[in-house]
Amino acid sequence: MSEPLLSVRNLKTVFKTEDGQFAAVDDVSFELNEGEVIGIVGESGSGKSVTALSIMGLVPNPPGRIAGGEIRFEGRNLLELPEREMRRLRGGRMAMIFQEPMTSLNPVFTVGDQLFEGIIEHEGVGKRAARDRAVELLDKVGIAAPAERLDQYPHQMSGGMRQRVMIAMALACNPKLLLADEPTTALDVTIQAQILDLLRELQEEFRMAVIMITHNLGVVAEFAHKVMVMYCGRAVETAPVGELFERPSHPYTQGLLRSIPHLDHEGARLRTIKGTVPSPFALPPGCRFAARCEHARPACAEAEPPMIGVVPDHEAACIRLTGYRHDLTRATEPVA
Amino acid sequence: MANEIVGGATAVAPADPAPRRRSRWQSPVVRRLLRHRMFVSGAILLLIVGLAAIFADLLAPSDPLKISIRTRFEPPGAEWLFGTDNFGRSQWSRVLYGARLSLMIGLGVVILNAVFGTLVGALAGYFRSLDNLLMRITDAFMAFPVILLAIGITAALGPGSLNAVIALAAVYTPRTARIVRASVLVVREMEYVEAARAMGATHWRIIWHHILPNCMAPLIVQLTFIFAYSVLSEAVLSFLGLGAQPPTPTWGNIIAEGRQYIREAPWITAIPGIALAMTVMGLNLLGDGLRDVLDPRLKVQQG
Numbered sequence: 001m002s003e004p005l006l007s008v009r010n011l012k013t014v015f016k017t018e019d020g021q022f023a024a025v026d027d028v029s030f031e032l033n034e035g036e037v038i039g040i041v042g043e044s045g046s047g048k049s050v051t052a053l054s055i056m057g058l059v060p061n062p063p064g065r066i067a068g069g070e071i072r073f074e075g076r077n078l079l080e081l082p083e084r085e086m087r088r089l090r091g092g093r094m095a096m097i098f099q100e101p102m103t104s105l106n107p108v109f110t111v112g113d114q115l116f117e118g119i120i121e122h123e124g125v126g127k128r129a130a131r132d133r134a135v136e137l138l139d140k141v142g143i144a145a146p147a148e149r150l151d152q153y154p155h156q157m158s159g160g161m162r163q164r165v166m167i168a169m170a171l172a173c174n175p176k177l178l179l180a181d182e183p184t185t186a187l188d189v190t191i192q193a194q195i196l197d198l199l200r201e202l203q204e205e206f207r208m209a210v211i212m213i214t215h216n217l218g219v220v221a222e223f224a225h226k227v228m229v230m231y232c233g234r235a236v237e238t239a240p241v242g243e244l245f246e247r248p249s250h251p252y253t254q255g256l257l258r259s260i261p262h263l264d265h266e267g268a269r270l271r272t273i274k275g276t277v278p279s280p281f282a283l284p285p286g287c288r289f290a291a292r293c294e295h296a297r298p299a300c301a302e303a304e305p306p307m308i309g310v311v312p313d314h315e316a317a318c319i320r321l322t323g324y325r326h327d328l329t330r331a332t333e334p335v336a
Numbered sequence: 337m338a339n340e341i342v343g344g345a346t347a348v349a350p351a352d353p354a355p356r357r358r359s360r361w362q363s364p365v366v367r368r369l370l371r372h373r374m375f376v377s378g379a380i381l382l383l384i385v386g387l388a389a390i391f392a393d394l395l396a397p398s399d400p401l402k403i404s405i406r407t408r409f410e411p412p413g414a415e416w417l418f419g420t421d422n423f424g425r426s427q428w429s430r431v432l433y434g435a436r437l438s439l440m441i442g443l444g445v446v447i448l449n450a451v452f453g454t455l456v457g458a459l460a461g462y463f464r465s466l467d468n469l470l471m472r473i474t475d476a477f478m479a480f481p482v483i484l485l486a487i488g489i490t491a492a493l494g495p496g497s498l499n500a501v502i503a504l505a506a507v508y509t510p511r512t513a514r515i516v517r518a519s520v521l522v523v524r525e526m527e528y529v530e531a532a533r534a535m536g537a538t539h540w541r542i543i544w545h546h547i548l549p550n551c552m553a554p555l556i557v558q559l560t561f562i563f564a565y566s567v568l569s570e571a572v573l574s575f576l577g578l579g580a581q582p583p584t585p586t587w588g589n590i591i592a593e594g595r596q597y598i599r600e601a602p603w604i605t606a607i608p609g610i611a612l613a614m615t616v617m618g619l620n621l622l623g624d625g626l627r628d629v630l631d632p633r634l635k636v637q638q639g
Contacts, residue, residue, distance in 0.1 A: 058533055062464070091535035098534075104527040108549045114528075117545070118535045169535065 003075060004031040005209050006055070006177055011069035013047075013054045016062060022280035023067070024050040026233040034176065035207040039224030039241070041217060041256070045277060047233040048213045052179045055211070056096055057086045073177065092122045094177040095170035100186050101162035105154035111138075111165050112150030115172065122173040137168040142198060160191035164198070171202060178203070179211045184219065196223060217260060221245060226313075229253050232277060232288040235307070239314040249316040251293045287319070295320060368629045375625020381618030385611065389435035400429035401583050409601045419603045421594060431608050434585040438567050439615070441501050441579075441586070445566035446559050448505035449512050454555065456509065457516025458543050462524055471517070474510035482507050482565075483572055490578040497580040500573050504566045515558050519551035526550075553630035560623030564616040571612055587612045 013025040025047040032038050040048045053059045054066055057078060071078040074093065078086065090096075098104045106114060115134040116127065125133070131150070138146030141164040154162055163183060170178060180199065184192040200223055203210050212224055220227055220241060227244045229237040229252065237250040248254045255273040262268075275292035278284060284291060290300040299319055308321040369375050388395060404424035412419040418427035460470040477485065489503035490496075523529065524547055532546050567587075573579035574588025582589055587608040594604030 056534055058530065087536045087538065089536070090533070091537075096531075096534040098527050098531055100527050104531045106528040106532075106546050106550070117532075117537070121536060166531070169531070 003072075005034045005036075005074065006032040007070075007072045008051075008055065009070040009072070011051065011054055011071060012067045013050050013059055013064060014067045015064045020281055023233050024064070024280070025054060027069075028228075028230070028233075028235050029069075030228050030235070030238060032177070032209045032211065034209055035203075036226070037203060037210040037212060037224045039212045039214060039220035039227045040230060041214060041220055041227060042230035043215055043277065045232075045280070046230040048230050049181055050233075051230070052096065052181050052211060052213055055177075056090060056094065056179060057081075057083075058090075058096075088122070091118050091170075091175075092173045093175055094179065095173070095175040096179040096181065097163070097166045097170045097183050099182040101159050101166055102186065104166050105162055107154055110151050110153055111157070115150070115165070115169055118169055118172045133172070134168075137171060138165070140171070140202070141165070141168045142194075143168075159187055160194065163187060163191075163195055167195075167198065167202070171206070174206060175208060177209045177211070179213070181213045182215070183212075185214070185216075199223070217256060229256070232280070232283065234288060234304075234317065236289065236318075237314075237316040238307070239310075239316075243311065243314045247310065247314070249310045249314070249321060250289075250318050251295055252289050253316070255292075287317070365629060369625065372625045372629055374621045375629065378618045378621025378623075378625060381614055382622060385435055385615050385618065386439065388432050389439050392429075392432040392436055396426065396429035396432045398426045398429050400425060400433045400585050402426075409597070411601070412603050412607075418607045419601065421590070421601070421604045422597055427590075427604065427607055430585040430590055431587070431611055434587045434590055434608060435611060435615075437497060437580055437584065437586045438570060438588070438612070441497055441504070441570045442563045442567040444501040445504045445508065445570075446563045448501070449508050449562050450555070450559055452505070452509045453512025454516050454548065456513035457518075458520055458548060458551075460513065461517040461520025462539070462543050462547065467517075470513070474513050477507070477510040478514075483569060486569055486573060487576065487578060490573060495578045495581060497570075497584075497586070500570055500579040503573070504569055507569075508562050508566065512555070512558055512562065515554050516551055519554050520547055523547045523550045553627070556630065557623050557627040560619050560626065564619035564623075567612065567615055567619075 008031070009029050011025055011028045012023055014021055014023045028047070028051055030038065040051060042048050050059065050064070053064075055071055055073075055078070059066060066079055069079075073089070078089070081089070105111065112131065112134055115137065116130040119125065119130040119133050120127065123130075123133075134150055135146045138149055143149050143161060143164055149157070149161075154165075157165070167183075183199065184195050187195060196219060199210070202208070210223075212219065214220060224241050226240045227238065228235050229244075229250065231252050237244065237248070237253045239247075239249075244253065245257070248257050252273070255271075258271040259273060261270050273292055278288060278291065284301065286299075286301040286303055287293070287296075287305050290296045293300070305317045305319045307315040307317050308319075309315050310321060402425060404420075407416070407420050407424040408422060410416045410420040410424075412427075416426060416428065418431055421427055421430070456470055456474065460467045480488070486500075486503045486507045489506055490499050493499040493502065520543075529542060529546050532542050537546070570579050570586065571588030571591060574586045575592035577589075577592070579588055580586045582593065590608040591605045591612075594601065594608075598605055
């Protein structure tokens with residue numbers, strides 16, 4: 001494998017507001033190979049959605065703007081592509097599904113009309129062929145009686161079914177890259193599991209690369225091959241998924257993992273991460289997590305910590321890892 | 337496993353047991369409209385006025401311009417249904433032919449309004465960079481009282497019914513544009529618009545296909561009111577001698593001519609006045625009905 005399908009380098013996306021300018025995504029880099037799934041995790045405002053929108057070229061402008069970096073997709077830098085080319089990519093080679101299935105479908109058109117739109121636009125086929133393809137897609141995402149469902153309006157469907165339709169729309173043109181922005185957050189727990197199963201089946205069948213944005217570490221554990229944890233617009237830890245759960249190395253990741261409720265820890269109080277996310281306008285110098293970190297030391301406030309390798313493919317931005325090389329033969333907890 | 341999933345999902349959805357393809361005319365909206373008492377009474381009123389205007393030459397065989405000195409100021413009765421005016425012309429003919437012109441002017445204003453109001457509103461709402469420019473221009477228009485501005489424009493263009501249409505359209509378009517802009521601002525933030533963008537849709541396709549259809553409800557309602565206002569304002573312009581020129585009858589200039597004889601022959605002003613009131617009431621009822629039925633928040637209760 002020569003070049004990865006998608007490579008994001010030092011991406012910086014800034015927003016201009018009345019209170020000044022802030023970087024919603026600051027110096028984020030990652031790579032994604034064909035058929036690989038990356039989970040981007042972080043709390044609200046950590047920049048995960050903006051990262052996805054930046055890749056799709058959908059950052060609302062103004063107030064948003066990609067201020068620096070490079071996004072290479074299939075060998076081309078997306079930031080240099082003209083809008084027309086970008087439009088051809090969107091919905092064609094790369095597609096996105098959104099969080100809210102209730103509002104992601106246009107209420108005044110039938111589900112079929114909305115499915116045809118993308119197919120006709122990108123595949124250049126006629127209405128009849130588009131209809132056949134749409135039936136096939138709805139069948140593929142597990143909707144019974146797809147031919148009849150095509151003529152229904154979104155309000156005649158449940159949330160889970162609408163999300164299936166959204167997935168069908170995204171798959172319409174066999175994308176190589178699928179961006180899923182919290183696709184299960186707005187759904188019932190049982191439906192969440194079904195949708196995740198469906199996404200995984202489809203991902204394997206079509207060998208799609210998937211960027212799964214979520215704040216649910218469970219989703220990541222189930223679905224992703226590797227993980228990027230974001231905090232305040234920065235990547236604080238990247239690792240293969242098993243590694244991350246086994247050896248979380250950034251205090252923030254450790255905090256996130258500890259704040260998952262466990263069924264078997266009866267009576268124990270749920271651990272939370274103390275404090276709140278700093279305002280993007282008043283970021284502390286040095287490590288952005290320092291104020292909430294139980295391991296913080298004076299050096300933390302001096303410079304932003306770089307990504308430091310823990311083991312190959314596993315990096316975290318914490319100065320406590322400086323000079324640290326994990327001895328793979330000794331399976332002890334590295335730092336805590 | 338796919339079957340199981342669907343079983344679960346359908347159980348959640350109170351979807352139609354047997355989804356069929358329905359034509360738009362059997363749609364629930366139309367059925368609700370036909371059950372709406374205000375809408376139906378408005379529609380009937382307008383139908384009466386509209387049919388009278390369309391079939392004016394059948395219903396009123398006598399020439400509305402034919403002067404007859406011997407039959408001046410005949411009161412309404414068996415021979416002259418609506419009486420005669422100061423030139424002995426048949427009021428029945430004049431009011432029916434007047435309906436034609438009044439309604440055509442109203443319709444013309446509405447069409448121009450719909451086109452330009454939607455265009456300006458959609459541009460301002462969608463392309464935020466144009467917003468300030470376009471909205472300040474509409475503000476400038478809206479700073480003048482409606483009639484004053486219409487009088488100003490007709491005075492500049494010269495009197496006549498076509499110029500009255502242009503003037504009234506220019507006066508009311510900013511209002512329509514504002515309403516369209518407001519809806520566009522709301523709809524453009526909806527996720528399905530973002531989803532459409534993520535599917536690679538062009539700006540025009542997004543505006544035309546995804547945004548405007550979702551802004552139709554307030555627009556349609558607004559246009560029925562604009563229709564009513566412009567029939568009224570045309571009457572005012574004609575009354576002032578700036579609309580259609582006598583002897584061409586419109587409701588406005590019939591009223592204007594009749595006002596000198598209001599003591600001796602009150603029917604000259606009263607009858608076109610009643611016709612005008614009926615039309616405006618019909619339009620308002622129609623607009624209210626449409627608003628009630630098209631407002632999605634009321635849908636749940638009625639559906």
